[in-house]
Amino acid sequence: MTRYSARLKILLIMTLTVLFSCKQESTAKTEYHADGDLSQEHPKLILTAKGVKAIRARLGSIPIFDRSLEKVKAEVDSEIEKGIDVPIPKDYSGGYTHVTHKRNWFTLQKAGLLYQILDDEKYAKYVKDMLMAYEALYKTLPLHPKTRSYARGKLFWQCLNDANWLVYVSQAYDCIYDYLTQEEREKLETNLFRPFADHISVDSPQFYQRVHNHSTWGNAAVGMIGLVMNDEALIDRALYGIKDLELDANKKDDDGGFLNANGKAGFLANIEEPFSPDGYYNEGPYYQRYAMYPFLIFATGLHNVKPELKIFEYKEGVLLKSINALLNLSDAEGEFFPLNDGQKGMSYYNGALVTAVDVSFHYGDQDPGLLSIAKQQDRVLLDDSGLAVALGIKEGNEKPFAKTSINLSDGSDGKQGGVGILRQDDLELVFKYASQGSSHGHYDKLSFSFYENGEEVIQDYGLVRYVNIEQKGGGNYLKENTTWAKQTIAHNTLIQNERSHFNAKYDIGSQFHSDLNYFSFDPKDIQVVSAAESNAYPGTEMLRTMALIKDEALEKPYVLDIMKVTSDKADQYDLPYYYFGQILQTNFEYKTKEVLKPLGTKNGYQHLYLEATAKARDDNSKFSWFNNNKFYTLTTSTSHKDELLFARIGANDPDFNLRRDPALILRRNDTKNTCFVSVIEAHGRYSPVSESAENSKSSIAELQVIFDNEAYTAVAITTISGTTKIFITSNNNASVDAIHDLSINGSSYSWTGPYYFK
């Protein structure tokens, strides 16, 4: 801490020096605004006059910044070479006019930065000329000719893209503001920016007046141009929504989401609602990554121009917390866990995360861990925050970004369940007990996925969509996203009577959420999270406790999975494990099918082929598999009445949209109250070069449920070395200071807190 304080002091002195000289410089060079306030001097929004000064002074000596600048310069120079193209809007996404206007917004924003940083009028003139071309075009434009959107734009087929445009172009305008004459500015503001902002807000309230990622873009667009133009009315509209406007609470948008269920609107409401106090975004990391840019870029503008708003402290600093949450929602390779509709492979190398990391570092507490991520990203923003990161890296301040176990609450009040991530060594377990997750949510209460060193061991299927691959349904969501990916059977959680949670009804699922029982990350060797779900199947209570335990008797930590079911009637239960790879061995006999038939007819079951069936053993059923040259074993406590089904995805898939991935499904028939208890081990390795297999066998000799009532579930785990450990979880009185005494088979166990393990 002392070291940081010292550094902070130096930084402060440097900053003041820069500020002072900057002020002097600007007095000489740029015109003063009415209030003489430094925060009103252009550029002021994202890149600031102060930042420009600091960057120019260091150019050529800040490697990662210099490289980023060089790349951007090459891109923009090549665009300038090609000349200005502002076509009359005509196409959907992917079409010529769409792609051109989209490229223009990026180029304008970058050219603005280059003008400021390189002090080269070429760039300012390019921005000015293109803006004037837009001014000439925009005032002639009716609604976009394509009619598919619930809120049509003018440059693009949907307001969302118009808003994207304005978020970027506001920054370009800010950068050349002082380069333009008063007259030029008035022309642009009167004919382009104000009507543009009005179209996506007051003229399109169904788009603007919501809590939704679309509206966030709308709010940011209106607010940012408002900040540049110093227009308090627009800023106000951005922050609080359109005044005195009320919309029908029951209408839905194209995706099936409610248009405005609770009447809330504006940027602050958009921060308020989807983020939990821990920074978890209710749609999950894939959509958080998409939504992040307008949140952070407008917040940065507000911070710079309206510091009195203390936007980064809003809701106890939730915006910066959300970046930390998002980074923690990635695996060892930086790829986001594909919760809800999430495309696999999306990672913190995405451009939105460059913004997130730079902004978080600069406007947050200069976490040296963020520098290591920035270094991996190998680029920075060309603004104040990018400079700060580049300097931090140059000075060698980075430290590894340490991801540890974390519990992220869901819901604006943090009381709508959450997501727990357990981490030990190279293993990561993601346990989801959140709310529905808006229209992109899946029916996957108490589901989990499991990773080893960034590789999927037990997968979450993700979405059924080939984003931007036109050959697959135009790159849109495919019908199997609904019939398969969202259904409960597509997840590693419990299915009752082959029906999905909430019968896969969004209106019902949206009303409920799971509830945390407890989480405990101390001592480090025993990471536990436990949560209950009471509404997915009315009359049935599910309580799942998952632990990642490091035990010296095993080579790697193992997963203990306890799924306790309390029901008012006898039902059939399926518990799938979507493993990857090759089956090595089982301790039970199975019989493969010569002909493969779908496992069911609906609720996702129609997409699974049944490959083999087995009767479970009366003690433990063991299943070993082999993937990516590593070994895994599932040991599960079963009775001979249980079945084991080997299934494979891909039935009723007329367009081959699904991957042919396998699953092992544990089936328990005609059961009222029951408890599924399993251990998942990652063990050993294989080298195809030396052809040696190490530790290829399970180290678990026996797994036994030794006690189970409404208050406690106790499991005995015996390793092949002969040691037995007892894990007792508190099912309903799990506070840290609760005192427990329990007698099992004549032995008594006493402990304080949510669980016992010894």
Next chain:
Amino acid sequence: MTRYSARLKILLIMTLTVLFSCKQESTAKTEYHADGDLSQEHPKLILTAKGVKAIRARLGSIPIFDRSLEKVKAEVDSEIEKGIDVPIPKDYSGGYTHVTHKRNWFTLQKAGLLYQILDDEKYAKYVKDMLMAYEALYKTLPLHPKTRSYARGKLFWQCLNDANWLVYVSQAYDCIYDYLTQEEREKLETNLFRPFADHISVDSPQFYQRVHNHSTWGNAAVGMIGLVMNDEALIDRALYGIKDLELDANKKDDDGGFLNANGKAGFLANIEEPFSPDGYYNEGPYYQRYAMYPFLIFATGLHNVKPELKIFEYKEGVLLKSINALLNLSDAEGEFFPLNDGQKGMSYYNGALVTAVDVSFHYGDQDPGLLSIAKQQDRVLLDDSGLAVALGIKEGNEKPFAKTSINLSDGSDGKQGGVGILRQDDLELVFKYASQGSSHGHYDKLSFSFYENGEEVIQDYGLVRYVNIEQKGGGNYLKENTTWAKQTIAHNTLIQNERSHFNAKYDIGSQFHSDLNYFSFDPKDIQVVSAAESNAYPGTEMLRTMALIKDEALEKPYVLDIMKVTSDKADQYDLPYYYFGQILQTNFEYKTKEVLKPLGTKNGYQHLYLEATAKARDDNSKFSWFNNNKFYTLTTSTSHKDELLFARIGANDPDFNLRRDPALILRRNDTKNTCFVSVIEAHGRYSPVSESAENSKSSIAELQVIFDNEAYTAVAITTISGTTKIFITSNNNASVDAIHDLSINGSSYSWTGPYYFK
């Protein structure tokens, strides 16, 4: 060239200097042998007295050698710490006594090297003590108690492992030869080494007297101990086999190979037979890698002790050529193409390839490309060759090992077909038109596989075996290796009437081979190989011409695949393409099956599920897929009578031994003479981070067979940019100087050589 000559001179001068000083030193230190010949001074076999001197002088200044030495020292020190363990033989592979004796042979060999290099008696004493323990044990041993082998050893259950032991232990004995007294040597030689050599040779002729990789180990073992002991009788037996011994030519070994079909035996015959003049090993690269060590290590010993034999020049230098061939039989990541029974993932990082690369560099022509592979391997042998490599790397002499297109003939005379590898940019096509490949061969005449940057695009399935993974059939070949992997339908080649080539009969297949039509690698942009097969289906002639063509109209080179069939009757033909990944698009309509049934009942067809069927189009049928974030398209010339079958491996697989990989099968019914013509394109890329798809569509507009008779097949390839190119292949007069004139649809084409392309 000049530069090399200069370097060679310097090397020569250095070597002479070392030689001279070495000689002086040794006069003072070691006893002289009767003939006073330097090549008889110990160590002389692999590490030489001269090498020891050179190594000692440079220790600490040759990084890769020093690191390798440090690792070996740590291993051996830890073994010395544990003490000597020479148990009474009892177990099969994997069992305690087997594993212990195996570890001992490695440790002895390494300890011998350490004694010489570090001049530390501790290691000599350890070797001596252990050898004495073996002497005490061996003279008491009957045959190994396990009876499974056709040739039982004494230390191990099979002679092969006894031979392994002696190959390594000869080296250890050589290293401590001068450390021992005359008496000690006599004791070891009389009670251990001579009876040991006799047991694996004269006492086990069914093992020793063959052309087979087992015998190669046997010959090397006998020869190496003979070289150390200066025993001309043993050396003779090693080189030429057991004198005046004849074996039954019809007997078979455990693997179904003939014991001694042609009466040949001995090390020289073992070089003569399996290697083609180009250095291709008839079992393919996976088994070549296994067989390589005894070939090279005994050859090195012969080179050092009997330089007059000029062993590295034997059969026009085939041993060193074979190393070059083997390295060229690997993909961009150094993994060997899994021809015949080959386990995927085996690569030039295997220890046998460290020997191969070091020996080839030192005893060959110091190819700087080998240094770059040695650098990737990151270890060298602790001997003369390893020193040479370490010095080469230290001096920065390495250059990339450039793999280009290569045609490797098969057969001891180079006239039994071959393997052609076409390379352009990141693409590699492997075309197999070889002989049966001994008992590990597959029935896959004219099959191919296709790689992009080391990733499989069109795969060769490889073997069905989980080597050394005990849970899968003890790590042995699984029955699906015969019922699936060896069958023709498991390969990317033509199947007639759902029967495998030669009816999958080894005795028949072994009699035949395919024949080269031509190969042409100049100009570089058009790489072509063409071969015929007349015996796989009696009465049917198959001629496949495969080209990898770089055309400026396409982003990447493309594959042109022409399979011409001439038959004396109407038959059904299947031509499978074992692609990987997700189906994106077809230009024909297909219908998926709700229930999956096996495609057939035998010859491998019983292992394929039929997933979908389609009628082909009357012009071109197109099939696009997506794998590893890259796009691929197959365009094939079809008629509406053709069928397209979508299949997946995995039917009738009761133990889940097979991978669930997909295939597209082109089926042509009731056809006599016909021609299958296809283009395979690799194109574009996808980023899941930026979610952008580039060049995701085929660039081929049309593919047309415009002429086909017994002399010529001509194909017109039209790209979407509108240009048409004509490829004409000569089917029966393909010599480089043949002059051709052909008129097609009124246009005349004239060319010299095997093909026309314009």
